[in-house]
Amino acid sequence: MQYDDALAHVRDNLTHPQVHRLLNAISARHSILRDLRTALVIVGSxxxxxxxxxxxxxxxxxxxxxxxxxxxxxxxxxxxxxxxxxxxxxxxxxxxxxxxxxxxxxxxxxxxxxxxxTDPDESFVDLVGFVLGQATPADLESLDKARKQRIDVLADGLEVGDSVMLANIQRKYLAGLTGTVKTVDHAKRRFSLLLDEASTDRLRFHGRNNRIDIPLGVKEHLLPQIAVACALITNKR
Structure with a gap:
C-alpha cells in the first residue's frame, strides 16, 4: 500500500477498534526510525x-x-x-x-x-535499513552469526599498544570504557586493558556497586581477562 492509499483508508474505512489500534503501529514505526538514526552512530562518526x-x-x-x-x-x-x-x-x-x-x-x-x-557510510545505512525494516527472523539469525564471525576476524588483529573501547560486554558497566591493550593471549581469546584516566574515573564511580574499589588519585586501572570479542579497536599502535 502506498501513502495516498493508506491515508484514504485511514480517513474513510477504519473501524473504531482499528483506528485506536493504529496508534500502536504508528508508535512502532517512530521507534524503528529512531533506532535507525541511533544505529548509524558509531565510534569515529x-x-x-x-x-x-x-x-x-x-x-x-x-x-x-x-x-x-x-x-x-x-x-x-x-x-x-x-x-x-x-x-x-x-x-x-x-x-x-x-x-x-x-x-x-x-x-x-x-x-x-x-x-x-553528517556523512554516513551509505552501505552501512542500507544494511541497517534492511535489518530494521525487512529482515525475517531467519535473516536476523544468519546475520548475527556472520557478525560474530566477522568480530573474530577483526579480533585477530588486536595487538599490545592498540587503543580500544569495550563494546558488547556482558558486564554492562564496563561498556564504553577506553584504554590501551597491555597483553593479548590469542590462544585463550583474552586480553588486558589499561584504562585511561577518564575511564578510570568513570569506573571508580560506577564500579562501586560491583565490588571494584579504585582509590582516589589513581589515574589508570588494569582490567584483566577480557574477551577479545569485546575489543573495538579505535586506533592501531
Missing amino acids: DIVIEGVITNARYATGLSGTVQAIYDDKYADLLLDEESTKALASGKGKTAHPGAATAERYTFTGLPLSAFAV
Missing part, C-alpha cells in the same frame, strides 16, 4: 547535535567526532574547534571550564538520540 538535550539546550548545533559509546544510550563527543569555542563562550548554565583551554573539548555523557551522522 562525525555528528551534529540536532535534538534538544534536557538541561543542555545550548548543545544543539554543536558538532564533533564520537569517541566512545556506553550503555547503548550515551556517548562522549570530541567537539570540533568551532564547537569548542562556542561552548567556551559561556552558552548555557553548565560550566565547561576545560573548553576555554582546549583546542578540541570532550563533551561527555550525551544521549545518542540527539545525534545525527
